[in-house]
Amino acid sequence: MSIYQKLSCSTISLSIPRLMRSQSERNPEDNYRSNLESSLKESLGIENPTLQANHSDRNSSIDDSSQTSATILIVDDTPNNLQVLFSYLETAGFKVLLAENGTSALQIANSQIPDLILLDVLMPNIDGFETCSRLKAQVSTREIPVIFLTALSETVNKVRGFQVGGVDYITKPTQQEEVLARIQTHLNLQRMRHTLARQNKELQQTLDFEASVRRITDKTRDSLNENFCLQVATQELATVLNLGSCQVELYDFEQVTATIACEYNSTLPACQGETRQVGDFPELYQQLLQKYPLQLVEAIPQFNPQGIQVTRLACPIFDDRTIMGNLWGLRPPGEVFTPLEIRLMQQAASQCAIAIRQARLYADSNRQVAELAKLDKFKNDLFKIISHELKAPMSSIQLAAQTLENLLKTTKNPRKSLLFDRVFKIFNKSCQQQKQLMDDLLNICYADDRTKIIQPELFELNSWLSNLTQIYLERILDRQQELILDFSAEKINITADPIILERIIREFLENACKYTPAKGEIKIQTTIATSEISLCIINSGVEIFSEKQGLLGARINSLSNNKRIDIGLGLTLVEKLIEILNATIEVKKKNNKTTFCLKLPL
Template identity: 65%
Template sequence: MGTAPGSNPEEQNRENENKDRDREFEKFSRATHDFASKPQDAEIATTTAHWEQTKPGTILIVDDTPDNLLVLFSYLEEQGFKVLLAEDGETALKIAQSKAPDLILLDVLMPKMDGFETCRRLKAKLATKEIPVIFLTALSETVNKVQGFKLGGVDYITKPSEQEEVLVRIQTHLNLRNMRRALTIQNKELQQALDFEALVRRVTDKIRDSLDEKQILETAARELAIVLDLSTCQIELYNLEQTTATIAYEHSITLPECQGRSRKIADFPELYQQLLQKSPLQLVEPIPEFNPQGIQVNRLACPVFDDRGILGNLWGLRPPTEVFTELEVQLMQQVASQCAIAIRQARLYQASNKQVEELAKLNQLKDDFLKTVSHELKAPMSSIQLATETMKTLLATKQNPQKSATFQRVLQIFHESCDRQKQLVDDLLTLCYIDAKAKTIQPELIDLHLWIQELIQLYLQRTRNHQQQLVLDLAAEPLNIAADPMILERIVRELLQNACKYTPASQTITIQTQAHESEIALCIINTGVEISAEEQKLIFDQFYRIPNNDPWEHGGTGLGLTLVKKLATMLEAFVDVRSENDQVVFCVRFPKKVKEL
């Protein structure tokens, strides 16, 4: 007598256990399906919907029975799935590795490599471990379903099965996988947001405590490059006119270094038009410095600005396929904003330090000036005092002292000392009031050649006495300049006096005029002497005298050339000096224009 199916107690218990497990799993599948179809989190729902719209489901069916493959293949293709087929485990592993299906329907009992071993190998590889596996088993087959779940399977479908049931189970597990992916993405974004927030705090703390602009730029570029995994992070700053942008600091990992390079804003109008309007932009463009050329990068630029204006841009560079997310753009903007505040503070600190240094320098100049003035005023007074004592002695001890050579020398000392004192006081007063006088000068149109010929009459006798030759070298064309005659005379007199004072006997003093395209030059040239390059830098300083170079021992106040420079500025001209080939040339250069008088 045969045994009725299920009459064996052990077999009956196993069958009941399997039924209970199937009911529990079916209950779980319905619950997860409901959760997937009505997600609690709107972001997850959006991400899942987006995934489902952008990536159609790809199903890999693994079965050694061709009829089963064809039935499922036809049905699932009708439902819009892309279907891949494999008749054994080895083929399934290769297809899964290369095609990355979204779900695998895997027959349990197959020759050579069964479904459990195939599943174990799938889960052992990084590329395929996350693919959901649903086992296919015939109703008459006895399999260890627990083992399948332990190996990573997510469900069982019994053959033959209702096609609608297969579809529901596939959709359920695809939805579950999409949910896991969405949660993974959300968790990654959340962790990234936390990392970004920490970065902003870290960068803010570091640059807020720094008053060194270079250190601020270095910190911001380095931290951003590390957190955002950038190939390069650059900070470029505009010049004051916003006509050029220069890379002030760069943290580069893989791309060529560009620090210090500048580019003109006018050469990239569309790019900088948006940036100067304080709007970030993202673009893909080639890197000309890279070898081989033509390699492109994705650039994100965020303007560095505050309420006082825009300072420059923060650039992040990546491979062209790696797009910056909205969160990353926000992070760059926050760091750029912190950089603007820190740079302003650093520049304000540097400006205040510079002002302190300038004030200290001015105080030192004031002290030096007062000491020098005291000394210069004291020298002629000492001569006068000594001459007075000598005069008293002569008057007390000699009859008719006026006939004495000593008496005549004392009188000469009186005259020279008084003249020097008067000249020094006049120069000091002129120096003190020169800025105020600049506002009241009245320029006139002067015929320069006629004016020079009248002026040199005063110096002809003096040059003859010194055995010097005075020469005029005037331009062929008439020259007119707009200037205050008194100020112009003071300038030329001082230069001629210096020329007479420092030119040795038998040498030449030349007054020369030159007409250029944009200026008129009036030059005083004297030969037989040179001024070193070091002294040329100092001769316009107050109280500076060229040492041991006055053959006639005229002396001087040391303010003459200082006044020449300042007076020329009042006439909107400038003075320069050059010396070579045993001669010195001072030129006063007037801009070539006629003013309305």
């Protein structure tokens, strides 16, 4: 897309200063003109002939009488009359064209388009009336005021002159002051008619533009779909302004890139989704990021032949919070955007900003609702886990207590009973499990306050792990499992909280022992790299986790799917403790093996 090429020319200035003269500098002719305009305003019922539709338009309008000389075409078959009028009108500042007959007058009028014609009535071949009729029959010359020069004073001739399209008549022999006064009068009338027609056109255009903005507003008001709102705006603008292309580009969060999010094309190939770096076009985006519209001319390489230039207008899309992007319009070269059209684009950009903000707020609220629903489900699942975990040891404690109570009532020496020792061990173990669960719950509650939990020490990891695994050897041997210690050859000195690290490793070993079948392997592996230490616990048998699941997520899923895997509440705490150690965890499954790999910073 051409807007992603370097700009080839500077901004087009739209404001043309209006030259004004003070009252003291006006000559008598200006005073006469002013009085005539005032009387015309009264007769036409116009309070202010310069309609307040667009302040910029008023500033850019040109007072023709003070900028250029009017062109007068004199048509007369008498050379002396031509010479006299030519000298006087040229001295008065007019540009004068001469014709000696109606045929040449028609040719000159079609090629030069004079502002006013002084036309003699009595001429050979084509008289003045016929010449005027032919002028009024052509589109290019019908609006030119024609003043007849005639020695005929009969009313019928005057009426005929008005019937064929004349605006006035001057009786020969002419008086120079009268000729000048009548010329100025009709030039002013013609100028005011053109001004009024232009202002009426602008007023109608303003109404059309306001209707376009209302249509955009009505269509986007009830929609919370950002793409739909932008599509409505670009299509409506392209239609009402007759644009070759209308696009919306949006910045990223940091305003580093600009991406075409929506477009409506009639002449250019599609380029929606293309992105460019804002920093590559500092001259362009410096002004746009300051919320100022920009009009420029650039070449379109895609056009054939290449090098064809187009006019582009960019209006920033922003609200009171931020600048979101820009609204671009394209039209053929030489067709600049008027101030009224720029204002329409700015209003449409404002509607786009409102639509974007509403759509994004709605999307954010939906995300928040989804997150709240997720948290609510997480809370419910967590309560299920807690109740499930607490129920098992409590049931064991209750059953053991009842059994001990019966033994005490029915047996003389219950302490010498083998059943008493076995039940007492169950009771004691269940109490320890219950205490561990309660400690885990308390640690989860206070895990966010790291300063109260973490107490780092320097220790050698491999020897520390060797001592820690001793407490699991008896259980591993009872289950006919094999424990493999695959430590790094070099010593690993690490600074961490040993109590927190022990809680993490014990949780992983508990699950490894629990789900590794008889004759299965449990491996503890350590490796050291440049910036981190890897501590992995690998067990064969049940594949507990999916690689994409978190620890607690896997626990909840296994519970909700009624699987027999019971990973325990401890993993909830483990996730918190891993964050406290600034570590990361990877869970992998492969070939009926589950790997918990803890990555610790070196």
